[in-house]
Amino acid sequence: MARVHKPVDEHYSEAAAGSRLALGRLLTLVERGGPEADQLSELAHQDTGRAHVVGITGAPGAGKSTLTGQLVHRYVDAGRRPAVLAVDPSSPLTGGAILGDRIRMYDVSEVETGQGAPAPDDMSADRRPFIRSMATRGHSGGLALAVPLAVRLFDAVGYDPVIIETVGVGQVEVDVVGAADTAVVVATPGMGDAVQANKAGLLEVADIFVVNKADRPGANDVRRDLELMLDLSHMTGLDTMERGDADYRPPIVMSSALDGTGAENVIAAIDDHLVYLGQSDRLRRRREHRVRTEVRARLKQALDRRVDDLLATDEGRAMVAKAEQADLSPTEVATALLDILFE
Ligand SMILES: Nc1nc2c(ncn2[C@@H]2O[C@H](COP(=O)(O)OP(=O)(O)OP(=O)(O)O)[C@@H](O)[C@H]2O)c(=O)[nH]1
Ligand SMILES: [Mg+2]
Structure with missing residues (x-):
């Protein structure tokens, strides 16, 4: 009789050998968090560092999924093996909306549903992109832990690039995208996106701006707004701090993801950015930042548990x-408890 629960390392070996089903199962463990995810973290850690990690963010409806779909097609055509992680921090469950996203993003027959969808005849299993949406399901640490582990897992089993798509422009998105090698911020005409992105701190983490829906009126206005804001941020010395360089200016790429116009240019900008990172030790510094962010999240989670x-x-x-x-103020109690915690 088949065992219901295979050990994590068995799933991992299978995933590394190309099993999409095993990878799907592992990602479910990642999403859930806990000891099995910790074990996986140790296993996957050995094999990472090859994938180019690309974060894509922008306001809801900006066309991130459509653009990602265009990129994925081109990567596959170029012989790459892309994986996509669609992250929705607000959704408690992996629900219909994101599933719809996945389908829109790529031909459904090629989307990993975890149910072992059959491979189309003209594409070997090896070359199929892996697309997965992820919600936190409220486990402690949430996305701050699940996303980096999922990315490392994709990397370890041979996907490259690993694209993280997030919804919205809040702090979580800034963190998630800021932890990528290359952060792409998508803006669109007529939504005050440039201003929004600025407010959300995305100007500081953006390595590339894409003005999507360039087929719509006002696209050039968005480009101009972004140029102005970049000018301003340089003048005020408001810069990328620990992530980046004071002398780096993100390119602005026009795109119409609906028909794929400009997608080649987005890919070229992403490739160029990796080359740029490869000069001196920028890539190493950025990955160090990513590791530090993850370690910090781990520490916070561990401390949280000890406090509870x-x-x-x-x-x-x-x-x-x-x-x-x-008898005592809450502050005094907390101070006393802190002493107990660290004694
Ligand atoms: N006119 C035009 N419409 C586009 C373009 N790209 C995407 N759209 C449309 O914009 C809508 C939203 O596209 P999505 O790709 O789902 O956008 P998203 O940013 O992934 O949305 P969320 O995941 O919900 O935040 C869809 O109806 C797309 O067809 C474009 O370049 N031009
Ligand atoms: Mg989307």
Whole structure:
């Protein structure tokens, strides 16, 4: 009788040998978090560092998925093996909306559903892109832990590039995209996108701007707005801090993802950026930043757990009771508990 739960390392070997089903299962573990994800993290860590990690963000409806689909087609045609991770931080479940996204993004027969969709005849299993959406499902640490691990997993089993698509322009998106090798920010005409992106801090993390829906009126205005904002950010010395270089100016690429116009230029800009990173030790620094971000998230999660554990002990409860009875202020209680935590 077949075992229901294969050990993580078996799944990992199978995924490394090209099994999409095994990879799908592992990604589910990643999404869930916990000891199995930790074990996977150790396994995958050995084999990483080859993939170009590309983050794509921008306001809802900007055309990120459509553009990603165009890029994926071209990467496959060029003999690359792309993977896409579509990240939705707000969605508690991997739901219909993102599934719809996946289908729009790429011919459904080529999309990994985890159910082992058959390979189209003209494309060997090896060359099919792997597209997966991910929601946090509320596990502690959430996306901050799940996304980097999923990216490392894709990298370890041989996908390149690994594209992360996020929804929206909030802090989570900035973090996720900021951890990529190359961050692409998609803006569109008529949505005040340039201003939005600026406010959300995306100007600082963007390595490439894409003005999508260039077939619509106002596309050149968006380009001009972005140019102006870049001028301004250079003048004020507002810069990329630990991620980047003061002398780097992101290119602005026009695109109409609906028919693929400009997609080649987006790919060229992404390739150029990797070349740029390869000069001096920029790529190494950026990846160091990514590792630091992940370690920080791990630490926070571990501390969170210890705090919860401590509060659940008799000692913790007694201390909290003191604050409730107004003997001590919450600050004093917290300080005392901190001492216990680190003693
Ligand atoms: N006119 C025009 N429409 C586009 C273009 N690119 C995408 N669209 C349309 O814009 C809508 C949103 O496209 P998506 O690719 O789903 O956008 P998204 O940024 O992935 O959206 P979310 O994932 O919901 O944030 C769809 O109806 C697309 O067909 C474009 O270049 N021109
Ligand atoms: Mg999308």
